[in-house]
Amino acid sequence: MKYARQVLRKHVNIIIVFISILLFNFTPAVFAADIGNCLLCHKYPGISRVDENGDLRLFYVNEDIFNNSVHAKVNCEGCHTDIKKVPHDPAKKVDCLIECHITEPSTETKFSHKDAEFFLANSVHSTKDKDGNPKQFAEDMPTCKNCHDNPLYRPLSFFKKVRYGVSEASLGRCRVCHKKDEFIYRFYNHVTTRLHKSRNPLNIAEVCARCHNNPEIVARHNLSTKAVYSYGETFHGKAARFLDERIPDCLDCHVRKGESVHQMLANDNPLSSTHKDNRSKICTNMDCHPSATPKFATYSVHAEFNKTQSPVQYYFTFFFIVLTGGTLLPLMGIIFLDCIRRLFPHAVIKRRK
Amino acid sequence: MKSMLMKLYILGFAALSIFFMIIIWKVTFAHVIEEYHERQEVLEALDVEKENEEAPAKTTFQKIILDSEETVKHYLGYKVLEEKRIKGHFHHIGMDIGPDQRSYCVECHGDMPHDQIKDLRAFLNMHAFFIGCQTCHVKLEGEEQTGEFRWYDRRTGVIIPSPVAFEEPGTYKSKIIPFESVNGQPTRIDSDERISFAREFRETKDALTEAQSTKAKKLIHKIVSKQPYVCEDCHNTKAPVLPLEKLGYPKERIDSILSTEVVGLIKNYTKFYMPRMLHPGDKSEKESEQNLTPDIKKNKKPLTITKID
Numbered sequence: 001m002k003y004a005r006q007v008l009r010k011h012v013n014i015i016i017v018f019i020s021i022l023l024f025n026f027t028p029a030v031f032a033a034d035i036g037n038c039l040l041c042h043k044y045p046g047i048s049r050v051d052e053n054g055d056l057r058l059f060y061v062n063e064d065i066f067n068n069s070v071h072a073k074v075n076c077e078g079c080h081t082d083i084k085k086v087p088h089d090p091a092k093k094v095d096c097l098i099e100c101h102i103t104e105p106s107t108e109t110k111f112s113h114k115d116a117e118f119f120l121a122n123s124v125h126s127t128k129d130k131d132g133n134p135k136q137f138a139e140d141m142p143t144c145k146n147c148h149d150n151p152l153y154r155p156l157s158f159f160k161k162v163r164y165g166v167s168e169a170s171l172g173r174c175r176v177c178h179k180k181d182e183f184i185y186r187f188y189n190h191v192t193t194r195l196h197k198s199r200n201p202l203n204i205a206e207v208c209a210r211c212h213n214n215p216e217i218v219a220r221h222n223l224s225t226k227a228v229y230s231y232g233e234t235f236h237g238k239a240a241r242f243l244d245e246r247i248p249d250c251l252d253c254h255v256r257k258g259e260s261v262h263q264m265l266a267n268d269n270p271l272s273s274t275h276k277d278n279r280s281k282i283c284t285n286m287d288c289h290p291s292a293t294p295k296f297a298t299y300s301v302h303a304e305f306n307k308t309q310s311p312v313q314y315y316f317t318f319f320f321i322v323l324t325g326g327t328l329l330p331l332m333g334i335i336f337l338d339c340i341r342r343l344f345p346h347a348v349i350k351r352r353k
Numbered sequence: 354m355k356s357m358l359m360k361l362y363i364l365g366f367a368a369l370s371i372f373f374m375i376i377i378w379k380v381t382f383a384h385v386i387e388e389y390h391e392r393q394e395v396l397e398a399l400d401v402e403k404e405n406e407e408a409p410a411k412t413t414f415q416k417i418i419l420d421s422e423e424t425v426k427h428y429l430g431y432k433v434l435e436e437k438r439i440k441g442h443f444h445h446i447g448m449d450i451g452p453d454q455r456s457y458c459v460e461c462h463g464d465m466p467h468d469q470i471k472d473l474r475a476f477l478n479m480h481a482f483f484i485g486c487q488t489c490h491v492k493l494e495g496e497e498q499t500g501e502f503r504w505y506d507r508r509t510g511v512i513i514p515s516p517v518a519f520e521e522p523g524t525y526k527s528k529i530i531p532f533e534s535v536n537g538q539p540t541r542i543d544s545d546e547r548i549s550f551a552r553e554f555r556e557t558k559d560a561l562t563e564a565q566s567t568k569a570k571k572l573i574h575k576i577v578s579k580q581p582y583v584c585e586d587c588h589n590t591k592a593p594v595l596p597l598e599k600l601g602y603p604k605e606r607i608d609s610i611l612s613t614e615v616v617g618l619i620k621n622y623t624k625f626y627m628p629r630m631l632h633p634g635d636k637s638e639k640e641s642e643q644n645l646t647p648d649i650k651k652n653k654k655p656l657t658i659t660k661i662d
Contacts, residue, residue: 040614044523045448046482049474050465058442059475065434065445087618090471094443145441152445154429164430200428215399243428305388318385325381332374339367343360 037086038076039063069150070193073186074100096144116144119262124269137220140211147207151198153189166192201240201249205231208250225309230302253282253301450482450526455510455543457551458486476584483523485530487542488595492578493531499539501532502595512541515601522606529600542576584619 039061041047047059066072077083078100082092097117099110120126127138135141157167166188174184197204209228211217218226231237231250239247255261256273265272273282280294289296303310305317341347427434427445436447453459459466466486467477480489488502504527506513516525532539554561554569561569586594590611597607609615 047479336370
């Protein structure tokens with residue numbers, strides 16, 4: 001016993017360090033909001049059924065992914081408000097605009113996405129026209145879940161250099177004042193995710209493409225282009241395909257700086273960022289091409305390689321494709337044949353007698 | 354030597370010119386051709402989508418999630434989350450579970466076969482995700498009974514060791530299947546003979562007469578019990594049907610499965626329905642109909658009811 005005490009005293013520092021490492025390494029970076037123990041059932045991927053319309057209803061919630069989402073702190077019943085008991089009756093559709101239990105700290109009022117509804121109603125994606133009458137094909141207009149799934153954290157580290165992920169060094173600084181790791185991780189993830197785009201440019205383009213690349217929707221609404229397809233043809237679109245985060249995506253051009261992304265306006269609206277009088281401001285903003293002239297923004301961003309939509313661009317591009325291929329391919333062929341001749345200077349193809 | 358080096362240099366140059374030819378071809382003419390085909394594919398996909406809308410096929414979990422090629426990649430910077438995209442689904446699923454290639458039941462009944470009882474259907478489908486149909490719907494008795502249940506791989510159908518210790522609950526890429534005694538030997542109940550008979554029936558059923566079809570269905574469903582095992586048969590501490598320990602469940606998982614929380618939840622559900630299609634030609638339909646609840650009667654689906662309590 002005495003010996004054990006001596007060993008303990010001798011190695012107390014090592015033990016403290018070991019326990020600290022254990023504590024810090026195994027501190028959960030995620031925070032469960034499952035107070036109602038909903039995951040008792042909903043953690044199973046197969047929990048599903050076919051609804052009355054013959055559509056699949058999947059009730060599975062991946063806990064790990066959910067806990068790394070911006071809604072991690074919201075309890076299940078925060079959104080699924082009609083569920084008061086377990087087992088519960090078939091749940092109603094979630095209303096994203098309800099007030100949830102979280103308090104918005106700047107006003108100390110209940111948090112809600114209600115403003116998004118207002119912005120959307122005044123945007124080009126509104127289901128009603130200026131006079132308040134339902135638009136034609138209003139059913140094509142997006143609702144929350146057409147564009148949003150559960151947003152996931154995309155934390156950034158700024159400690160020595162900017163990189164993705166959580167900076168352990170920064171967390172150490174947080175821990176000087178804040179004592180709860182749950183709070184620290186959540187706050188860090190929330191703030192750093194909000195300091196940049198919560199979605200990669202390619203992901204944003206993919207979301208818009210669901211409607212704006214659909215030829216039927218494009219035709220129904222008389223849109224001039226399959227917007228994401230033509231975006232993909234530009235330098236910006238190609239860089240986005242290589243997952244470049246600095247490249248402008250749909251929202252960078254189609255939303256006025258400082259406004260909600262839900263407040264997207266039609267091109268002919270003078271307040272729109274893409275109105276012909278405002279277009280140059282998009283390109284020349286501080287983050288993109290600050291020294292560009294207004295003329296820089298006059299090119300057709302959404303020109304397709306399509307005879308009908310953009311005949312000038314089509315023939316111009318086609319000419320250059322033919323010129324490039326038609327010149328360089330024979331040139332390479334001649335170089336290759338020349339190499340063969342140099343390798344076999346005396347070779348002849350015998351003619352049949 | 355000098356001549357040899359020169360030849361190697363020329364050979365390298367020739368190879369380089371071919372390499373450049375390929376690159377130039379790809380960025381010029383091949384690019385135009387590729388784009389043309391891409392557009393055609395989009396138009397074809399739209400046509401297929403339209404056809405599907407006109408004649409909706411039976412919704413299956415496999416078709417929409419497990420077999421779906423429509424995936425979405427979330428580029429989070431520090432990692433990429435790739436998952437199947439389910440239209441209008443808010444929560445992320447992030448799972449990779451292959452379809453059940455072994456089960457011959459799902460080929461007719463679908464992989465979400467339970468749809469009658471509002472309270473239970475999702476729970477039963479959830480269990481069907483990692484429990485073979487025969488585990489509940491076949492009650493082996495007498496000499497046939499072995500009490501043996503094992504896991505099989507969903508993709509290959511091969512019997513495998515328990516996955517429970519290595520995977521999250523319910524996310525197993527395998528299912529439990531009972532073993533019956535054949536000539537004193539424990540044999541898996543979904544034998545190759547049964548599978549080939551069911552598949553042959555499915556392929557030739559249009560050419561069969563009604564009597565032949567009914568007979569074949571009876572043979573296929575011969576092993577199916579009139580009353581399946583119900584939740585409480587497994588979720589009880591006294592004598593659960595499934596030997597959870599032998600199936601590789603650790604003690605804490607067994608405690609959870611048999612906990613008062615789960616058992617209490619089950620007690621709130623009392624009604625179980627057996628679809629008549631599992632007993633083709635059953636004459637007890639009239640007797641059963643007397644027990645039907647009003648909403649089931651309205652649907653006029655011939656069912657047999659078993660009430661637990």
